[in-house]
């Protein structure tokens with residue numbers, strides 16, 4: 001049963017919900033990994049909806065940037081007071097969820113505090129450092145951010161220019177931004193809200209540069225909030241989206257911090273200027289791996305937002321005719337509309353499933369690293385590098401298709417899809433630009449193939465074992481695992497093609513760097529296919545583990561949409577394996593699976609349980625009463641406060657009057 005049905009709803013949407021074959025609360029439990037978490041999301045939404053001071057003061061699209069930042073801060077402060085009664089404070093998931101529910105996706109002063117400020121203190125700070133700052137940060141007595149990227153460099157961490165030079169005589173680090181390009185640039189909440197930051201700076205001891213390290217740095221006076229002497233800080237200006245956040249710039253001029261402010265759980269500087277290396281050279285990068293490991297689920301939910309809007313709207317939007325000329329059809333009945341939206345629904349489910357899996361893998365790695373075992377770091381770095389790149393790109397594509405699927409109203413901010421799009425595609429850039437991260441995964445793939453070439457296949461990890469197989473014939477009547485083999489074939493042949501290209505260039509005498517550059521388009525293709533294979537196999541395994549038979553049935557239908565669509569999409573890579581008859585068969589299976597999933601489309605998006613408050617979309621309203629609310633929304637636009645604007649009296653009217661003469 002679809003749990004969203006209520007009296008007064010648009011009858012077209014109710015009809016869709018009645019045609020669903022499964023219980024949406026049970027599906028939500030599968031999506032969010034447990035009945036408890038799904039239920040907590042419902043309870044929190046419900047509790048928040050009853051607190052007037054947490055409601056939007058006006059629709060976000062009608063707010064200026066200053067109003068957005070004010071509104072985010074107002075709600076953050078109220079939430080901080082109310083949180084103990086609303087959520088389990090120890091649950092990161094509930095904390096993130098309630099902020100998103102109440103403040104939305106456009107960013108807010110604490111957006112980075114929870115995800116990029118507290119975690120480095122907790123994982124890279126010593127016990128003493130944690131005692132000093134963690135409680136204060138958790139109680140929000142201080143607000144923090146993560147300042148790594150500079151005006152001149154982001155992707156190439158080793159070229160950062162900010163320095164932290166150890167001064168033995170005073171037992172302090174002296175922070176400097178020696179050039180214009182060394183200004184920190186982009187960190188969220190840095191501009192106006194944060195008073196502390198994790199700053200990534202090159203550690204210099206006895207004139208030796210030990211590379212980027214994390215430091216706890218106070219930026220502003222805790223009473224006046226004025227920048228401290230030696231600090232230049234401000235907002236970088238409006239962005240494509242995410243304008244509720246004050247992304248900032250930051251410069252240092254001989255700014256001193258105590259030696260104890262370098263996060264020293266892993267690397268250390270002793271009072272006499274000794275440097276103790278970390279157990280793994282890249283352990284300082286683990287804050288980024290943590291965020292990347294969460295991005296697949298986050299982005300899957302961004303896609304889910306856009307699809308909830310587009311699918312619900314497509315069920316109430318009637319346009320054109322099929323056989324019956326007496327009534328226009330729901331646009332959701334067009335095959336083109338289904339082809340536009342349903343594979344994206346499948347991807348959203350797939351991203352969320354594999355997102356929760358990578359979060360679990362990261363949590364396990366964290367425990368291993370704290371126990372001194374860093375052997376899993378390279379694997380997870382490679383996996384999350386590929387995943388964040390593929391998922392952000394495909395999420396962007398899916399959201400844009402969702403917008404177009406809503407026709408003209410999709411282009412209005414009333415749909416809110418453009419904001420979702422703008423926020424989501426930020427993910428293609430932040431936490432490592434996608435091409436750069438695909439090339440990180442490619443290094444891992446090339447190394448794996450070199451192991452096979454050197455007769456060491458048995459040392460390959462489970463995620464790359466398929467690179468050593470030799471599949472050349474496929475029987476496509478057997479279901480998901482055969483499709484997986486098709487994908488393995490594509491990913492394997494591309495990984496070998498790219499590696500061999502790189503090796504050939506090397507053998508021709510080219511430098512490693514040039515050869516890598518000239519093979520890099522092929523290498524990124526290999527990384528994408530490898531990652532898509534991982535997503536598909538996680539989806540298959542996840543569906544296999546579902547116990548509730550009604551849920552399992554619809555997830556198998558959704559999986560069929562996914563595997564057929566994905567294989568059609570990579571057709572060029574499987575030409576050597578599949579005949580044109582087999583490709584036709586897959587194409588037809590895709591069309592059949594679109595029809596099969598059609599009656600459950602609305603229930604599948606309802607199962608994401610995204611409340612109206614969180615969705616902020618007139619088109620995507622749960623009740624489907626779109627037209628009257630679209631009219632109300634337009635009338636409430638500040639431009640309609642007056643019938644005759646100054647733009648007219650001051651300029652257009654005189655121009656028209658003059659023209660009449």
Ligand SMILES: CCCCCCCC/C=C\C/C=C/C(=O)SCCNC(=O)CCNC(=O)[C@H](O)C(C)(C)COP(=O)(O)OP(=O)(O)OC[C@H]1O[C@@H](n2cnc3c(N)ncnc32)[C@H](O)[C@@H]1OP(=O)(O)O
Pocket residue numbers: 096100105111116146148149154155156157158188282283285286288289298377378381429430431432433436440443444
């Ligand atoms: C629902 C909530 C709503 C969400 C809203 C969220 C809002 C938040 C918005 C934004 C937050 C954004 C924050 C940021 O963007 S913070 C800044 C992020 N910056 C980056 O990601 C920079 C990317 N660059 C890098 O990570 C590095 O420069 C690099 C990895 C590309 C290269 O590093 P470098 O030191 O130069 O490495 P080498 O080339 O010398 O060596 C590569 C070598 O090292 C291995 N390696 C790299 N990283 C790791 C790692 N983390 N763990 C393990 N190993 C690692 C790599 O595999 C290579 O190994 P090799 O092939 O064996 O040599």
Ligand SMILES: Cc1cc2nc3c(=O)[nH]c(=O)nc-3n(C[C@H](O)[C@H](O)[C@H](O)COP(=O)(O)OP(=O)(O)OC[C@H]3O[C@@H](n4cnc5c(N)ncnc54)[C@H](O)[C@@H]3O)c2cc1C
Pocket residue numbers: 112116146147148149152153154155156185186187188242247426429430431432433434435436439
């Ligand atoms: C919304 C948003 C929020 C952010 N929040 C933060 C934050 O809180 N803290 C923080 O520190 N930073 C933050 N950033 C910055 C972000 O991490 C960087 O912008 C990102 O890492 C990309 O680096 P870049 O800007 O230097 O891009 P560049 O590296 O300059 O990329 C430009 C182009 O060069 C290409 N390129 C670069 N290097 C290579 C290479 N080796 N091989 C092939 N191609 C290459 C890229 O693919 C891209 O096409 C944020 C950015 C955004 C958009």
